[in-house]
Each structure stands twice: as structure tokens, then as C-alpha cells.
Amino acid sequence: GLISSDKLSELYRAADQLAMARPLQYVLGFCEFSGLNFHVEDGVLIPRPETEELVRWIGEDRDYADIKEEFAIFDAGCGSGCIGIALANLFPNAKVCMCDISDKAIEVSKFNCRTVLNKAKWPRVNIFKYDLLGYMPLENHIQESSLDIIVSNPPYVRQSEKQLMHRNILEFEPSNALFVSDKDPLLFYRVIAERGRKMLKTSGKIYFEINEAFGYETMQLLQSLGYENIELKKDLNGRDRMVRASSSRYRESRRDDPPHVEK
Incomplete structure (x- = not known):
């Protein structure tokens, strides 16, 4: 026939896995993100279209248009590495550092760095x-006041929202990359933003993907930590999905200016 028996058994295996609700991206072993092909496997969150919108928002920031000097980006909780690697691809002068608590995420991010980016960029990415x-100082890895951008898509789905989620997510994707307790849903935002006060340059910015239910709360959190020029942005589905803010030492706008919400 047209298909070898090896290929045929591979197809049957894939069909069986899909019938068991295993996500297509895990079956294929890759996922397209920002026009790039990322390897994904069990234990690593599958990149989402909303996260592509976050990358696009950073790419469209006029402060980074035609930037000639080197600038530093930190992707906090990198998963497959999709955000940091897409930004390294987008900005030729970017130095990108990325971290994750998961050994599997680190392994997959390093693999994606080598397969997605051209070789010249590899030394500019630190994973x-x-x-x-935890308690280890971030300064062990990143210099204080050295970052232009902190970006993060941290765990933000509340445990109580589990019942709204599809089986293919609940049974196959890593829960520690998705869920936070209902008691402290902004835990990761608070911790990252607190670290950001020390790590960002005075002109630096922080970008978050957020739970649509906590747009204003995330803005208030950033305001309470002294961040300025706080903006909330909707995704293509009209849901509050992204927040951007300027470093707490950025003095362009007065502290008491109301946060800006995009209509």
C-alpha cells in the first residue's frame, strides 16, 4: 500500500491517544507558537494563543522598536520556553534569561532554544x-537593576475553576503549571512583582498574562508595590488577559494617576 506498516501502526497509536483525550500537541510532539515550532511533551504546558498575544504586545511596544543596544529580558516560569525564545527571535539585541522549577521544563526549553533559534543566538539565552x-536569592542568577523586561505567564487557574476545564487539560497537562489555591490566587504575581522592584532598570517594564477574573486586583497589586503606568489589555476573545506596568522607579506619571484600562 501507500503507507508502510510502521507508519500505519504509528497512525493507529496516535488515533488511540487522541481517542483517550490526549492533547494533539503531545501526540505530535510539537506546537506552533508565534510562527515558530516548539517541541512539547508530557510535563510541559502546551503554549496557548493568548500567550502569543502577550508576546505580540511586547513586540509592538514602541519603547523597544529599533532598539540598537543590548537589552535584558527575564521569562519567569518558562515552561516550554515559548515566551523567552519567541522574544529572543523577535529582538536581535535581546539577552534572555528564563527559569522554571521543573526539570522537564528546563530540558524542553534548552532543546527548543537549540532547535528554534539560530546558533548565533544560543549564547544570548540563559536557562x-x-x-x-523559594528562599534562594534571584541575584544568584540575575544582577540587580539589570532587566529591561520581566514577563511571566505564571499559574493562575484557581483550584475551584478545575470543574470548568476539559479532560484533556486536567488529565494530561502539568497541574503545577496551571493551578493556584483559591486562598491566594495572585501569589505568583506578588512574588514576581516584588522581585521585579529590585531587578528592573528604572526604565524597565513588567508584563503578565493573567486570570480574566483578576484584572483589577492584579493592577491594584502592582500599584501597591509602586509600579506605574499600569495597563490592562483584553485578549482577542474580549477577556482581561494581560497587564503591563513600568518599574516602581519610573517617574513619568504621578503615583496617584488612576490605572489605565483599555476599552
Whole structure:
């Protein structure tokens, strides 16, 4: 026939896995993100279209248009590496550091760095294992006041929202990359934003993907930590999905300006 028996058994295997609700991206072993092909496997979150919108928002920021000097990006909780690697691809002068608590995420991110980016960019990407909620100082890996951008898509789905989720997510994707307790749903945002106060340059910015239910709360959190020029942005489905803010030492707008919400 047209298909070898090896290929045929591969197809049957894939069909069986899909019938068991295993996500297509895991079956194929890759996922397209920002026009690039990323390897994904069990234990690593599958990149989402909303996260592509976050990358696009950073790419469209006029402050980074035609930037000639080197600038530093930190992807906190990198998963497959999709955000940091897409930004390294987008900005020729970017130095990107990325961290995750998961050994599997670190392994997959390093693999994606080598397969997605051209070889000249490899030395400009630093991927390290790190627990954002732990006690080890981030300064062991990143210099204080050295970052232009911190970006993160941290766990933000509340345990109580599990019942709204599809079986293929609940049974196959890593729960520690998705879920937070209902008691402290902004835990990761608070920790990352607190670290960001020390790590960002005075002109630096922080970008988050967020739970649509906590747009204002995330903005208030950033405001309470002294961040300025706080913006909330909707995704293509009209849901509050992204927040951007300027470093707490950025003095362009007065502290008491109300946060800006995009209509």
C-alpha cells in the first residue's frame, strides 16, 4: 500500500491517544507558537494563543522598536520556553534569561532554544532551574537593576475553576503549571512583582498574562508595590488577559494617576 506498516501502526497509536483525550500537541510532539515550532511533551504546558498575544504586545511596544543596544529580558516560569525564545527571535539585541522549577521544563526549553533559534543566538539565552517561591536569592542568577523586561505567564487557574476545564487539560497537562489555591490566587504575581522592584532598570517594564477574573486586583497589586503606568489589555476573545506596568522607579506619571484600562 501507500503507507508502510510502521507508519500505519504509528497512525493507529496516535488515533488511540487522541481517542483517550490526549492533547494533539503531545501526540505530535510539537506546537506552533508565534510562527515558530516548539517541541512539547508530557510535563510541559502546551503554549496557548493568548500567550502569543502577550508576546505580540511586547513586540509592538514602541519603547523597544529599533532598539540598537543590548537589552535584558527575564521569562519567569518558562515552561516550554515559548515566551523567552519567541522574544529572543523577535529582538536581535535581546539577552534572555528564563527559569522554571521543573526539570522537564528546563530540558524542553534548552532543546527548543537549540532547535528554534539560530546558533548565533544560543549564547544570548540563559536557562536555569529556580523556585520563584523559594528562599534562594534571584541575584544568584540575575544582577540587580539589570532587566529591561520581566514577563511571566505564571499559574493562575484557581483550584475551584478545575470543574470548568476539559479532560484533556486536567488529565494530561502539568497541574503545577496551571493551578493556584483559591486562598491566594495572585501569589505568583506578588512574588514576581516584588522581585521585579529590585531587578528592573528604572526604565524597565513588567508584563503578565493573567486570570480574566483578576484584572483589577492584579493592577491594584502592582500599584501597591509602586509600579506605574499600569495597563490592562483584553485578549482577542474580549477577556482581561494581560497587564503591563513600568518599574516602581519610573517617574513619568504621578503615583496617584488612576490605572489605565483599555476599552
